[in-house]
Amino acid sequence: MKEINELELPEDVRYSKDHEWAKSDGETIRIGVDDYAQDQLGDIVFVEMPEVGDKFGKDDVFGSIESVKAVADLFMPVGGEVTAINTDLEDAPELVNQSPYGDGWMIEIKVDNSSDLEDLMTKEAYLAVLQGSE
Amino acid sequence: MTTESKKTPLYDWHTAQGANMALFGGYTMPLWYPAGIKTEHLSVITHAGIFDTSHMAVVTITGSGAFSLLQKCFSKDLEACIGQKKAPLSSGRSVYGVFLNDKGEVIDDAVLSKIAENHYMVVVNAGMGNLISQLLMDNNEADDVVIIDLTDQLGKMDVQGPLSTKILNHVIKDADKIFNRFPYFSFKGHFDAGVPCEEPVLLNDGTPVLLSRTGYTGEFGFEIFVEKEHTVKLWELILDAGSSTGFIPCGLAARDSLRAGAGLPLSHQDVGPWLFCNNPWTFVLPYNKDQSGFSKKFTGDQALLLQEDAEFTYAFVGFDPRKIATEDADVYLNVDENESIGKILTCATDMAVGRHEEKIFSLASPNRPENFKPRGLSCGFIKVNTPLIEGQSLIIKDDRRKIKVVVTNDIRPDRTARRPIKEMLS
Numbered sequence: 001m002k003e004i005n006e007l008e009l010p011e012d013v014r015y016s017k018d019h020e021w022a023k024s025d026g027e028t029i030r031i032g033v034d035d036y037a038q039d040q041l042g043d044i045v046f047v048e049m050p051e052v053g054d055k056f057g058k059d060d061v062f063g064s065i066e067s068v069k070a071v072a073d074l075f076m077p078v079g080g081e082v083t084a085i086n087t088d089l090e091d092a093p094e095l096v097n098q099s100p101y102g103d104g105w106m107i108e109i110k111v112d113n114s115s116d117l118e119d120l121m122t123k124e125a126y127l128a129v130l131q132g133s134e
Numbered sequence: 135m136t137t138e139s140k141k142t143p144l145y146d147w148h149t150a151q152g153a154n155m156a157l158f159g160g161y162t163m164p165l166w167y168p169a170g171i172k173t174e175h176l177s178v179i180t181h182a183g184i185f186d187t188s189h190m191a192v193v194t195i196t197g198s199g200a201f202s203l204l205q206k207c208f209s210k211d212l213e214a215c216i217g218q219k220k221a222p223l224s225s226g227r228s229v230y231g232v233f234l235n236d237k238g239e240v241i242d243d244a245v246l247s248k249i250a251e252n253h254y255m256v257v258v259n260a261g262m263g264n265l266i267s268q269l270l271m272d273n274n275e276a277d278d279v280v281i282i283d284l285t286d287q288l289g290k291m292d293v294q295g296p297l298s299t300k301i302l303n304h305v306i307k308d309a310d311k312i313f314n315r316f317p318y319f320s321f322k323g324h325f326d327a328g329v330p331c332e333e334p335v336l337l338n339d340g341t342p343v344l345l346s347r348t349g350y351t352g353e354f355g356f357e358i359f360v361e362k363e364h365t366v367k368l369w370e371l372i373l374d375a376g377s378s379t380g381f382i383p384c385g386l387a388a389r390d391s392l393r394a395g396a397g398l399p400l401s402h403q404d405v406g407p408w409l410f411c412n413n414p415w416t417f418v419l420p421y422n423k424d425q426s427g428f429s430k431k432f433t434g435d436q437a438l439l440l441q442e443d444a445e446f447t448y449a450f451v452g453f454d455p456r457k458i459a460t461e462d463a464d465v466y467l468n469v470d471e472n473e474s475i476g477k478i479l480t481c482a483t484d485m486a487v488g489r490h491e492e493k494i495f496s497l498a499s500p501n502r503p504e505n506f507k508p509r510g511l512s513c514g515f516i517k518v519n520t521p522l523i524e525g526q527s528l529i530i531k532d533d534r535r536k537i538k539v540v541v542t543n544d545i546r547p548d549r550t551a552r553r554p555i556k557e558m559l560s
Contacts, residue, residue: 001154042166042170042171042172043170043171043172043173043485045172045455045483045485045509045510046454046455046456046509048456048535064534064535066455066456066457068170068171068172068175068387068391068483068485068510069166069171069387071456071457071459071534073534091509093509
């Protein structure tokens with residue numbers, strides 16, 4: 001597994017304590033799991049997704065992610081309505097390992113409260129959390 | 135009593151390679167290496183892999199009373215257990231069976247090998263060497279029987295996968311001769327140079343090994359027993375010999391998913407302290423020809439014939455890779471049913487298989503569809519209170535999810551374990 005200083009943690013996304021990331025693109029917010037989560041889980045074999053139109057509050061479980069080792073819940077970093085899901089993950093769940101912030105994204109939502117995003121952590125704050133939990 | 139975990143001779147090697155280590159059977163063992171479980175699992179199906187299995191216990195039984203002692207304690211009838219014709223166990227042959235208690239419950243499962251007349255070797259699970267030695271001593275009535283737990287003096291590694299012989303060719307002296315005629319569940323050589331054997335198996339430097347055509351993956355391969363001091367050397371020699379062929383070290387997690395897909399039980403999980411009957415492995419019991427009784431007397435036989443309150447164990451296979459956490463997971467006949475019919479014993483993902491037009495193929499299936507890229511299927515074993523038939527749909531459920539599975543007789547098709555060795559040499 002990667003050391004914390006080996007993790008890829010881009011500056012242009014925000015992080016949750018549950019290791020999801022969120023990236024704002026004007027109206028919509030794209031959500032996935034971060035490099036730390038995919039690295040901890042190992043080979044991802046299945047991603048259980050919500051449906052377009054489903055509504056979730058912040059911290060609600062919106063799906064699950066399964067690796068050969070374990071199953072983990074996926075938590076909403078911010079509340080909102082699902083507007084798109086990444087259907088590529090159906091046939092290629094390994095995209096989450098290969099490109100957690102790119103082709104391995106999971107859902108897009110219309111956010112309930114755009115200021116929620118500001119409550120999420122910056123890279124620096126998230127790194128401090130990871131280092132603290134070591 | 136010490137609670138400190140034991141280490142195999144390869145512990146330092148595993149940690150130096152960045153293996154993820156965990157406690158299993160009292161030993162700190164590699165669960166997976168940096169390559170990951172999926173790669174390790176698939177390599178055994180398409181190429182080969184090597185497993186450190188030095189944690190398994192080895193007990194030898196010698197003396198003129200050894201045969202009758204094993205007849206009493208071990209489930210297989212050693213006078214009638216080899217092949218369709220049920221020939222007696224001969225020197226150089228091994229059989230799989232179980233040790234039962236008076237109640238017909240499993241104490242442990244084992245591979246028993248006949249080294250020579252009045253000389254047997256039993257391989258049991260990690261941490262079980264003491265218990266099985268004691269069981270044998272308690273049941274022994276002969277004066278000359280000697281029971282020795284060799285576990286701490288030996289190293290053991292399993293080379294499993296279709297390329298196994300090609301890799302071992304580079305490590306074993308006169309490999310052509312050794313691999314000529316080598317049936318499934320037979321072995322050659324001995325790790326102790328002092329034990330006379332018809333066909334010794336030596337490494338190129340002369341180190342003696344016991345080479346056994348057995349394993350726990352369902353795939354073609356060997357288990358190799360060697361004196362402890364040679365373990366790391368042998369491991370590195372084999373890895374080096376296979377380095378150009380996609381041959382990698384594999385951990386216990388891949389071992390578990392491979393054995394689950396092969397329909398093999400894990401002792402103390404799929405077989406254990408409950409009546410050993412109505413399960414996929416009753417072929418280890420010494421049934422007589424018309425299956426009306428047993429061909430010998432052995433510990434637990436009466437309880438098995440009575441079969442009081444017996445439950446039913448079946449293999450199952452799912453439709454995608456999703457697993458159910460086995461703690462407190464239940465089995466239901468259909469989605470709306472509230473009453474559980476039993477529990478899940480094992481639930482793993484066999485990463486090498488997938489469904490195509492209602493049929494299961496493996497990456498190694500000769501007739502697999504073109505560009506077949508399996509996503510993996512969940513599989514394992516359930517223990518239920520009612521008899522089921524093959525193909526019966528079930529729902530298995532934990533607190534996270536429910537998934538649909540079906541009762542099956544076979545999970546991963548086209549396994550190579552029993553393939554004639556001639557086919558595996560070319």
